[in-house]
Amino acid sequence: MSTTAADPAQERAPAGEVAPSAVLAPMVRIRPPRAWEALDVSALWRFRDLLLALAVRDIKLRYRQTLLGVLWVVLQPLFGAGIFAFIFGRVARLDSGGVPYVLFAYTGLLAWNLFNGIVLKAAGSLVANAPLVAKVFFPRLLLPISGVLSTLLDFAVALAVGTLLFYFSGQTPGWSLLAAPFWLAMLLLLATGLGLICAALAVSYRDVIHILPVALQFLLYGSPVGYTISVIPPGLPRTLYELNPLAPLIEGFRTALLGHGFSGFHSGIYTCAISVAVFLAGLIVFRRRERQFADVI
Amino acid sequence: MSSDLAISVRNVGKTFRVASAARRATTLGELVAQKLRSPFSRRPREDEFRALEDVSFEVHRGEVLGIIGRNGAGKSTLLKILSQITPPTQGEIDLHGRVGSLLEVGTGFHPELTGRENIYLNGAILGMNRREIDREFDSIVAFAETEQFLELPVKRYSSGMHVRLAFSVAAHLRPDILIVDEVLAVGDLAFQRKCLGKMGEVAHRSGATVLFVSHQMPAVRNLCSRAILLERGVVLEDGPVDKVLARYLALNTSALVARTELPPGDPVSPARATAVLTRSNSGEPGAHFRLGESWRVTVEFELARAQTHVIAALGLRSVDGVPLITWWSAPQDLAPGRYAAEFLCDIPFSAGALDFAVGISSQERVLYYVEGVGCVTIDEIAAGEQPFRASGAGLLASTQRPLIRALA
Numbered sequence: 001m002s003t004t005a006a007d008p009a010q011e012r013a014p015a016g017e018v019a020p021s022a023v024l025a026p027m028v029r030i031r032p033p034r035a036w037e038a039l040d041v042s043a044l045w046r047f048r049d050l051l052l053a054l055a056v057r058d059i060k061l062r063y064r065q066t067l068l069g070v071l072w073v074v075l076q077p078l079f080g081a082g083i084f085a086f087i088f089g090r091v092a093r094l095d096s097g098g099v100p101y102v103l104f105a106y107t108g109l110l111a112w113n114l115f116n117g118i119v120l121k122a123a124g125s126l127v128a129n130a131p132l133v134a135k136v137f138f139p140r141l142l143l144p145i146s147g148v149l150s151t152l153l154d155f156a157v158a159l160a161v162g163t164l165l166f167y168f169s170g171q172t173p174g175w176s177l178l179a180a181p182f183w184l185a186m187l188l189l190l191a192t193g194l195g196l197i198c199a200a201l202a203v204s205y206r207d208v209i210h211i212l213p214v215a216l217q218f219l220l221y222g223s224p225v226g227y228t229i230s231v232i233p234p235g236l237p238r239t240l241y242e243l244n245p246l247a248p249l250i251e252g253f254r255t256a257l258l259g260h261g262f263s264g265f266h267s268g269i270y271t272c273a274i275s276v277a278v279f280l281a282g283l284i285v286f287r288r289r290e291r292q293f294a295d296v297i
Numbered sequence: 298m299s300s301d302l303a304i305s306v307r308n309v310g311k312t313f314r315v316a317s318a319a320r321r322a323t324t325l326g327e328l329v330a331q332k333l334r335s336p337f338s339r340r341p342r343e344d345e346f347r348a349l350e351d352v353s354f355e356v357h358r359g360e361v362l363g364i365i366g367r368n369g370a371g372k373s374t375l376l377k378i379l380s381q382i383t384p385p386t387q388g389e390i391d392l393h394g395r396v397g398s399l400l401e402v403g404t405g406f407h408p409e410l411t412g413r414e415n416i417y418l419n420g421a422i423l424g425m426n427r428r429e430i431d432r433e434f435d436s437i438v439a440f441a442e443t444e445q446f447l448e449l450p451v452k453r454y455s456s457g458m459h460v461r462l463a464f465s466v467a468a469h470l471r472p473d474i475l476i477v478d479e480v481l482a483v484g485d486l487a488f489q490r491k492c493l494g495k496m497g498e499v500a501h502r503s504g505a506t507v508l509f510v511s512h513q514m515p516a517v518r519n520l521c522s523r524a525i526l527l528e529r530g531v532v533l534e535d536g537p538v539d540k541v542l543a544r545y546l547a548l549n550t551s552a553l554v555a556r557t558e559l560p561p562g563d564p565v566s567p568a569r570a571t572a573v574l575t576r577s578n579s580g581e582p583g584a585h586f587r588l589g590e591s592w593r594v595t596v597e598f599e600l601a602r603a604q605t606h607v608i609a610a611l612g613l614r615s616v617d618g619v620p621l622i623t624w625w626s627a628p629q630d631l632a633p634g635r636y637a638a639e640f641l642c643d644i645p646f647s648a649g650a651l652d653f654a655v656g657i658s659s660q661e662r663v664l665y666y667v668e669g670v671g672c673v674t675i676d677e678i679a680a681g682e683q684p685f686r687a688s689g690a691g692l693l694a695s696t697q698r699p700l701i702r703a704l705a
Contacts, residue, residue, distance in 0.1 A: 030381060030390040053421035057407060057414075064409045064450075135404045136422055137381040137396075207324050294383040295313065 033291045043139040050138055054146035058121075059153060073157040077113055081106035084226040094227045099258050100169050106162055108225040111183075111253040114155045115191045115246060116216055121147030122195025123212055127202050130297045140290045144199050148192055162257075174259035183253040186272055189279035190245060196282030200289040203297050219244070224251050242267045245274040302393060303474055303506035304356040304379070309388035310530075311349040311374055348374040349385070349530040358393075358473075361500045361507040363521035363538060365545050371530040372510045376400060376478050379508065394473025394506070397424055401478070403463030408452035412443055412462055415451050419466045433469040440495070441465035461488055468495045475499060478510045496520060518542060539649060543674060546650035555582035557671040559655060568607070568657045568664035570598040571635075573671045578641075584673050588694050591643040592673070596655055598636055604659040605630045609638035612654030612668065613646075615692055621651070647694040650674045 044051065063069045081102050088094045089101030096104035122144035126133055129143055166173065202208040223246045224231075232241045241247060248267040349371045356362050366372050377383045379390065380398035405422040406415050416437055420430040430437075438444055441462040443454070451459060477496065493516055500507045500520065511517050517524060517538065524541035526534040534544045557573045574595040576582045586592045596609050607630070612623040626638040654668035675694075 028381070028392045028396070030378065030385065030392070032386050032388070033384045049426045050421040050424075053418050057410065057418055060414065061407065061409055129405075131401070132405050132422065135382065135400045137398065138422070138424075205324060205328065207326070291384050294377065 040139065044141060044145070047138050047142055051142050051146055051149070054142060055149035055153075058146060058150035062150075070157075073154050074161050077106065077109050077158045078161065080109045080113070084109065088226040092227075094231055097228060097230075097258070099171065103165055103169050103171060104254070104258070105226055106165055107254045107257045108250055110155070110158055110162055111187060111250045112220060112223065112225045113158065114151060114184075115187055115249075116220070117151035117154060118148050118188070118191035119195045119198065119216065120212065121151055122192065123198035123202055124209055125195075126199045126293060126297065127206065127209060133203075133293050133297050140293055141196075141286065144192070144195055144286075147195070148188070171258070173257055176256045176259040178256075180253060180256040183249055183256055186275040187246075187249050187253065190249065190271075190275040193275070193278035193280070193282030196286040197278075200286045200293075203289065203293050219246060223247050224254075242270070245271040245278075247271075249275070301358040302355055302391075303358045303360070304354075304393070304508070305391040306352060306354050306379075307389045309349060309352045309375075309378065309385045309390060310347065311371075311378060311383070312386045313346045313348055347530050349378070352388070352527075352530070352532055354525060354532065354535055356506055356508065358506055359500070359504045360523060361509065361521045363517040363524035363541075364508060364510045364527065365517060365524055365541065366527035366533075369529075370527040372527055373400070373478060374530075375527065376476055376508065376510060380476055392474060395424075396474045396476065397467075397470040397472030398476035399423070399467045399470070399478065400476070402460055402467065406451060406459070406463055409450055411450055412438075412447045412454070415462065416466055419463065420469075423467060423470050424472070425470060429471070437462075437465045437469050440468065440491075457488070464488075464492055468492070468499065471503065472505060474506045474508070476508045493519060543649045546652070546672065555584050559667055559670060562665045562667065566664045567602040567604060568598060568600050568659065570596055570609070570655045570657055570665050570667070572597045573611075573653055573655060575671065575673055584671075585676060586673065587676050588648055589645045591641060593639055593641050594653070594671075595637050595639045598638075598657050598665070600631055600633050600636070603630075603632050604664070606660045607631045608658050609636075610654075610656040610658065611638075611640050612656070613642070613651050614654060614668070615646075615649065615651060618669075619692070620654075621646070621692060623654075645694040645696055646675050647692055648675050649692075 063072060066072060068075065082105075084105035085101040088105065089096060125143040125147045126140065132138075132143070133140065198208050198212060222241075222244055229238070229241065229247060229251050232238045248271040252268060252271075352371075352375065354362075364372050364375065374383070376398070377400070378385045379392070380396065380400065382398075382400075403419070405419055407418065410418065416434065417427070417430055420433075421427075425433075438447065441458070441464075443458050443462050446454060446458065451462070454462070475496075496507065496509070497520055499505050507520070509517065509520055521538045523536065524534075524538045525532055526541045526545050534541045555575050559570050559572055562569045574582065574597070575584050576593050576595070577586065578591040578593060580593075583592075594611055596611055598609060600607070606628045608628050609626040610623060613621045615621055622644065624640045651673045652669055653671045655666070655670060656663060657665040
């Protein structure tokens with residue numbers, strides 16, 4: 001949207017003889033959009049109350065009319081880890097590098113759930129809030145970002161549970177823990193970028209909403225969530241496997257937490273580059289399509 | 298002159314690209330198929346639809362401007378552009394001051410959240426910050442009359458309560474420019490009146506500039522001093538509200554014709570009115586009369602069977618559907634055939650437009666009834682001629698201009 005909260009210079013320009021009282025009032029100029037426009041990050045700040053309200057709504061709604069309420073935030077990843085531990089650890093007897101398999105699967109799922117949650121929630125955010133998009137003005141970016149925020153809260157709770165798991169299993173993270181925020185940041189960029197692209201596309205093509213869960217399911221099994229990368233034969237298969245930018249991210253995050261070796265420097269560089277690129281692409285795609293959301297949705 | 302300008306709209310236009318239905322891709326599959334078929338054409342062939350064309354107007358601070366027009370005239374598009382929801386494709390708009398827009402009551406209300414939670418969420422959506430909502434909270438609840446249900450999810454509210462709460466939040470928005478679209482079409486009559494009052498209060502007391510779209514002509518007339526008539530994306534008329542409303546109604550009744558054919562009505566009824574004719578007092582067919590001029594209305598009807606105690610009735614209604622007067626013919630016993638009842642209108646209605654309600658009855662039983670038909674415009678042409686005067690409140694024109702005498 002081509003609105004510019006005008007700076008004083010811009011404000012005086014059109015009329016030339018604007019009286020002082022008018023200069024005091026904030027002015028907004030609405031113009032047809034240009035092809036490329038910078039993202040108005042300050043708008044996100046101006047609308048922080050709404051951003052927060054939307055994120056809070058998201059969280060409140062998810063567990064309304066449930067018996068266990070917020071407990072689900074804790075139970076979901078625990079169940080998930082349990083299933084993974086059973087299938088990969090007990091049935092398939094895969095190597096977890098000496099770590100209890102539940103802990104191993106849990107840390108992988110922590111990263112995966114964050115990624116999965118952000119992509120799904122961001123992607124569906126515009127369509128799910130179609131009436132808002134069509135009838136109310138606010139920076140559209142607020143909707144996917146509020147999805148990111150509410151997923152981050154889930155993540156924080158799950159992380160706290162993870163800490164307890166660590167405590168009970170007698171594992172202590174080492175210095176490698178310091179790398180965790182870095183992997184997390186990359187994961188956020190990748191997930192948010194992907195979510196933004198999907199959200200923008202879903203406004204015109206609802207197919208995205210249908211494809212996405214399937215694609216994510218596929219990605220889940222193609223990522224080292226329930227097993228380590230070392231399971232994949234080295235050489236070509238491993239190289240191909242690591243084309244999935246999520247693989248080094250999840251592996252990196254887990255090794256940071258569990259502190260046992262790191263998969264590779266090159267794949268780390270690669271995945272960072274991809275994450276940043278996807279995030280920027282997400283912003284650009286979103287920005288370019290944003291102006292027609294209200295007309296199309 | 299520009300010192301108290303709140304809104305300045307300059308040559309604004311909006312063109313939608315509408316791919317002809319057959320060519321538009323609405324799913325990815327279609328899009329892919331399309332690209333495969335003609336990989337180099339960037340876009341499918343498109344038709345253009347001009348929703349708004351070269352719209353310009355200015356609104357001064359504290360002014361209450363009504364925007365009227367038929368469905369599809371471009372009102373909502375204009376409001377959406379002014380609210381920054383959708384961008385224009387041409388032109389420029391300057392908005393001086395904080396804009397609050399209310400294009401729909403209760404947008405963002407969530408059925409699972411409680412009344413209290415929805416107040417905060419909706420307030421944030423409308424652009425209020427937390428402190429403002431805190432400050433207005435009690436007043437919002439009081440206005441909506443939903444105190445005892447605050448902690449209940451909104452899905453358990455009656456639809457009336459729902460609307461009241463939603464409007465109440467919006468009414469406590471304190472913008473410099475308030476943009477309102479057709480929100481009064483909801484709620485019961487008493488609450489509608491309360492909302493109107495509140496909007497008037499917002500406009501007059503706080504000095505906010507208000508843009509108001511409605512199909513309810515009494516509301517527009519009550520609130521606004523000035524109005525803009527949009528028709529097919531173009532500003533057709535911009536001026537005092539009465540003048541614009543009259544033009545709107547004339548537009549609505551398609552044409553000012555002296556003879557209006559009436560709808561057939563109930564096929565088994567023995568009576569039906571066929572047409573309404575208007576003519577000047579001297580018998581000239583027409584639907585355009587001067588202020589203070591007398592004119593005649595003829596109701597033509599036919600009877601399929603003989604009826605006793607037959608009465609033809611003609612009702613006059615104002616621009617906004619307010620009934621003004623009803624006339625009845627003297628009761629008569631009639632044989633089957635075609636008849637006409639002629640009414641003389643010698644009442645000096647004020648400038649504006651009128652339409653009719655037509656009824657035929659026998660033995661006080663209604664055999665035929667239709668309303669909102671025909672149209673007569675009373676013009677200001679006679680404005681200068683005594684004793685009439687064009688402007689002034691009321692549905693009747695001034696009928697006298699007494700001389701002022703000096704008191705000793």
